[in-house]
Amino acid sequence: MTTPLEDELQQPDEPGNASAATTDPPRNIRNLVRYVGPGLIMAAAIVGSGELIATTKTGAQGGMTLLWFIVVGCVIKVFVQVELGRYAISEGRTTLEALNTVPGPRLRVNWILWVWVVMMICTIGQLGGIVGGVGQSLAMTFPITGDYIHAVSLxxxxxxxxxxxxxxxxxxxxxxxxxxxxxxxxxxxxxxxxxxxxxxxxxDPEGGDPYTWDDRIWAGVAAAITSVFLFFGRYNLIQNFSITLVGLFTFLTIGNVISLQFTQEFSLTSDEVLRGLQFRLADEDGGWAAWVFAISAFGLIGVGATELISYPYWCLERGYARYCGPRDDTSDWEKRARGWMRVMRFDAFGSMVCYTIATVCFFLMGVAVLHRRGLDPSGMRMVSTLGEAYVPVFGSYAKWLFLTGAISVLYSTFLVANASNARMFADGAIQLRLIPKSDVTSGSNKTVIGLSALLPLLCFALYLVGLDPVLLIAIGGLTQTIMLGALAAAALYFRFVAIDRRLRPTRAWDLFLILSAGSLVAFSICAFGIAAAQFI
Incomplete structure (x- = not known):
């Protein structure tokens, strides 16, 4: 049994000059584009909790002052992403297997994997918040008892x-x-x-947010459907449909931001944008709370820590390492490896441009509408408040346009993230020597199949108990920001110690990698300080 993601990625090898087990890299842009894919999968997962929720809320809370932070959060991670991918292609190792080779304290596995374990536990809660968003969107679109719509009407x-x-x-x-x-x-x-x-x-004389059932019923339905589709590997049509709607919703958001510029109430001036690109903390409108949430959002916007870890898995499934063939001392292997790494860089940077534009648009929308009106997406009002950002342009159609897009975006994130997490959890169990070593980049792996069915239900259980979905997403983002520092350290180790010397990049690349890694470590330390202050 193979998953649709695997079917999409593992296209038949094209004839090349190498042996039957390898494939020469494409030599022109037209053929190169045929081999992209991992970055598109990551983009489908990114737009959910990162862009629609975390980025828009950051704009709603902090105002334009944090625009620079959003841009930096999207751009600087790609260098670490490429370095992790480079090592995976060169060595044919999964990310967790590679991370387990990094020097440092060990307790059955090395220290980075224990940081990863903590992050992944919190990520289940983060996905609980996302499936809660799916439930809220469906409850507004197809009310059952009407209790959720009534609760958010004020x-x-x-x-x-x-x-x-x-x-x-x-x-x-x-x-x-x-x-x-x-x-x-x-x-x-x-x-x-x-x-x-x-x-x-x-x-509200009744006080507080009531415990509503419509959103929980629909969240349970979404989780159950995801569990079934991931177990049987029959979600190709839904995945392709979701990715299509994610793209359409992103273009809708870009159009919304452009259209807001032609309104008197919500247009943004060039001075405001330039002020947002200055390196400053949140202004008095947002304060410390906005900066704390922004640090949490940093682990989610653009390529988050979980996407950085899962990206090499999809590169392996796409066949980049297989096309290179087993590493040897021949010049042919070096030529193939460099060629396929060029394809991987094109994939990573191309997707980075796409999700950076989308992320900035979601942020500007949060500033222009939600921040100015004093709205802050949270709790049971998360989805209903986010939808208000589309009303000034689309009017009475905003509700249906937004809800259709929100369902697609959030569900696509939930679907792809659970598929990726099943692979990572299975690989983590192998590294912890809890299960025998096997190919966790294969959809036929029994452990991957079992986890694919179980994880969506665990995520739903956390939302069912009544936890704030935005809080769950914020905690998940905070732990991902902490994990970014560990991944940056690993990327530096792979580049300067472990990588085949024949595949070393240019000095200019090394400079950008060092700056990227240093920035991620700095934000990781900030996130750890916030976590210590809030939860210890």
Whole structure:
């Protein structure tokens, strides 16, 4: 049995000048494009918790000041990503097997793998938040009891406070009218909430977020479907359909950001953008809370730590190492290896350009609409609040356009991430010597199949108990940011100690790699400090 991802990646070898077991690398762009793939899979996984949720919330909380942070978070990781891929292609080893060779303290396995174990436990919670987002989106689209829609119908307190502030200080501000229309859409309950706020009473007399069932029922359905499809390997159509909708939703978001520039209330000036590209912390509007969440989001935006680890697995499945053939001392092997590493770099950097543009657009959307209106996606309002960013442009159609895109984006992330995590968990069990060594890049591996069925249900269980999905995603992002420092150290070890000397890159590449690794280590230390302050 093979998975559709494996079927997509393992295309028949083209004839080459090498032996039957190897394939010469493509010599022109047209043929090179035929061999990309791992980066596209990563992009499908990235847009979910990283871009739609973490990036948009970072913009909503911190404002334009953190634009530079978003750009840096997307660009600097690709050098470490390529170095991990280079070592995998050269040695034919999985990522965890390679990481286990890095020097340092060992307790059955080395220290990096224990950091990975902690991160992966938290990643299950992160995916619990994502499947919760799927459930919220479906509950708004296809209500069962209607309890979820009723619970999120009231405007947020932050938005109401923003309305009162602007109405009293500058009633002609176009944003006053924009928020008033939002209150109108909530009907009598919206104006009652405003009256309660001005009277110093809770905006919702019942207090707190109720425990709703519609979103949990739909989240359970999504998790069960994912479990079945991953177990039987029958999700090719859904995966291709999801990736298509992810692309369409991303273009919809880009169009939304461009269209916002033609509105009076939500346009962004060039001065604001330039100010956002200056290296500063969150301004007074966001404060410390915005910076803390941004550090958590750093592990998710662009290529996160889990994507960095899983990327070499997909490179191996795509056949890059197989096309090179077993390493030997011949010049033919060196030529093939350099050629396929060029393909891998093209794949990595091409996907980096795509997800950087998408990430910046999600961030600008969060700044232009949510930050200005005092909205902050969290808890059971995560999806409903994110949808508000599309209302100024798409009006009454925004709900359906956003929900269709959100379901596709979040579910695609949930699907791909669980497929990747099953491989990594199986490989981790091998490195810990809990199970015999086997090919974990094969969809027929029984351990991979079993974990593929189990992991989606574990993720759903965490959402079912009522934990805040954004909090789950933030904790997962924080541990991923910590893991980035360990991966940076490993990348430096592979480049300067372990890699075949014939495959050494240029000095300019080494400089960028060192700068990238140093930055990741610095952010990792910040994340560890935040985790220590919050949870220890």
């Amino acid at each position: 405007p947020e307190e932050g938005e109401l406070r923003r309305y009162v502030e602007l109405r009293d200080k500058n009633p002609d501000d176009p944003l006053v009218e924009a928020i008033r229309r939002r209150i109108d859409r909530a009907g009598a309950a919206g104006w009652e909430a405003l009256e309660n706020l001005e009277a110093g009473r809770p905006i």
